[in-house]
Amino acid sequence: MENLVLLADAYKYSHHKLYVPGTSRIYSYLESRGGQFSETVFYGLQYFLKAYLEGAVVTADHIREADEMMPQIFGRNDVYDASRFAYILEKHGGKLPVRIRAVPEGTSVPVHNVLMTIENTDPNCYWLTNFLETLLMQVWYPCTVATLSREIKKVVHSYYRFTASESAMGGIPLVLNDFGFRGATSVESAGLGGSAHLINFSGSDTVAASTFAKRYYHATTAPGLSIPATEHSIVTLRGEAGEASIFKHVLDTFPTGVIACVSDSYNIFRACAEYWGGELKEQVLARDGTLVIRPDSGDPVRTLLAVFDILFEKFGYGFNEKGFKVLPPQVRVIQGDGINYESIRQIYAALQNAGISAENLVLGMGGALLQRVNRDTQEFALKCSWAEINGQPVEVRKSPVELDAEGHLRTSFKQSKAGRLKLVHHEKGYTTVGEAERPELPDLLETVFEDGKVVKNFTFEDVRRNASI
Template sequence: MKRENLILLADAYKYAHHKLYYPGTTQIYSYLESRGGLFDETIFFGLQYYLKEYLQGQAFTQADLDEADGFMQQVFGRNDVFDRSKFQYIIDKYDGHLPVKIKAVAEGTAVPTGNVLMTIENTDPECYWLTNFLETLLMQVWYPCTVATLSNQIKKVITQYYLETAAGGAEAGIDFVLNDFGFRGVSSVEGARIGGAAHLINFNGSDNLAGSGMAIDYYNAAKVYGLSIPATEHSICTLLGREGELEIFRHILRTFPTGTIACVSDSYNIFRACEEYWGTELRDEILQRNGTLVIRPDSGDPIRTLLAIFNILFDKFGYTTNSKGFKVLPPQVRVIQGDGVNYEAIKDIYKALKDNGISAENLVLGMGGALLQKVDRDTQKFALKCSSAVINGQTVAVEKSPTEMDANGNITESFKKSKGGRLKLVKVNGAFNTVKEQEHPELADELHTVFENGQLTGSISFEEVRANAN
């Protein structure tokens, strides 16, 4: 299978930049930050994947350059934009290894927005154009960072409701509350890999096998982290039609007489399924199982449906009241909500359970498109900007400070204002803060070199990433 040609992995307009940088430019230094967004902190994750997959070792070959040359001539329809000599220089002098240095905060670290997460600079003055040429590819780290952040923020919500409503060691199950159902909902297998691994930083529940594979292949994970259970889909539960649903349910229970199994139960009437089938006809068989049946509604308003289902299940299976005063189903019965699940809905669902005296431990979640696909670069407002350059031997601070007009017609400073100078990330009284490289010499830089001149200079394991995040 043909690998990607790195020379062609940039926005087309960048191929003219070697001419457009001011004469005498010999270095471009840029940084990545999350400028704000939905959450006030961002978990940094995914850079090692991009370094290993695209940049490590011989990033491009003579054959790649030959292919790119003809391609780019067609793109611009002129021969004075793409300059193959720029790439030929890297092939001849470095055998295709990239003369750049990348520093980054440890992956898995949660950093408040508005701080530097990564820096990149060329190490050969002839390759000043290379720093921001790589922006197109490296900017894609926004995706695993955003998924990891979203998943982590959901874990905080779940943990809070467990602390308020669950008891008796139930919090040990938090790692399996949010399950990744997103493989089919992403735009590519690579997206499933990267987003799936980002979720596994925070949780262990996943039907996205690609995420576990990515963690093993690119982060040397010691094991498969995404764990799952036998579960049905509608093609199984509708095989015998409406009148045969009970028989299908019975068959499912007897196929897996022990352990946890999930069954979608809204093929026809979720309330009848809970009351008459699960709660009456199969009740005793369920309660005698050495395992848990997880009942899955998959349509309707999540809160109204869940509250109605729990009332039925409490009536049919009974419940205990934990030490915090909340109802808990017998351990043989739980519910999973996998439809209409997103960050705001999760907060509303658990609040509704709490308001109705229902412990959070009765419910687990499946999240697909909203976990892996309903995010974009602006969810956390990612940007990669030049902040320092060397021009004719002089180091200059580079920044932009745009203005914008507010609703009242006033001219104000834009949130897109960038930082100037060479930067470092330090901890002041335990809190991250971005400062100029020469400031606070007594404080260690939390940005560490991870890539230099074509080679990874340090590798982080998936276990270390998870430890940093949790």
């Protein structure tokens, strides 16, 4: 188990002295202050609660380890105060005296709204609320991956609605596949970010994502689905001259079901025209299943358009009820190179302009899904908005100014909210209001953690249902 006493930014160990005398309660909130997308999916808090905060997370050994390290970090002995953590151990049995409320996981909330609040429940632990900011702020990562994945799903939906047959709509959950495990910074980030993607799609080669969903969100079965597929180490074993024989071996090995084969090891266009659509054509069309051909290099749009032209010529095509070309069901294409939010939109637009249905193509996304995001993608921040000092409530906010392009002062987007907050939903959507405002509307924030215990659990199906489009 990680030592929670050491899971904070170093400067926070001085805050027990720096809060003004008489402070007894600190109440802070989390929000997405803007960013790339207008909505943010809230996901991942339950993992942090269960993995790091639940139960007796402050122990004597933890305190002793911190006793040794913190004076080394500061070069002085009057910053870190072990008695603060010893109090939690003795008074609360090592359990954290805080209350955390949050929007139901999977909910997509417009930016600039409260997503989570945290406050201490023991007045002697006023310093604990924002001490936990460092760890809890990391919820930005699964939230951002879930948001990105859901925004891509919106794009897929829009092109499917316009170009794909109605019978193909049920395949949308398998359109975007997570190829990001090897590019993630850690197994933890692969599991956390990968499970965030699985809120919206089912296709994934990141096994750790399903592990996380089962371990922390009570998924009864693995939510991430995959298929047999080759890689270049398989296809190149017999050299360029033997590529076609490897392709045949793939078909012979899996005569039924869906199988994907990377086909750009030497010449993707020759592979499509002479091998898949030539000497192996009859075997492909005789299969009870689908061959998914994978280009893996070159400009995605130009390559895909050329590949589809070849495949239409070699395998033939039909027109769906919306008037767009569709390959025979035994043949599809997956693009897994150069895939990101912008390129996906460009690819589908190019297919539509060429009269090609979106149902011919599935996608694989790696680093751009799990790694090409950061806390500023959706501008996450956790700020204090209310406190109690000498028994009196105090509304707290920051309101910095900045210079605009003309050199005039203006209020920064980093202005924070004040007071105790609640999230409500009405005819115009979600709104953050003061705790006492709009009494006729229920607060959508629910208590999920209190005094060391997770008091509200979400299943993975709950999260998927909340995030559905």
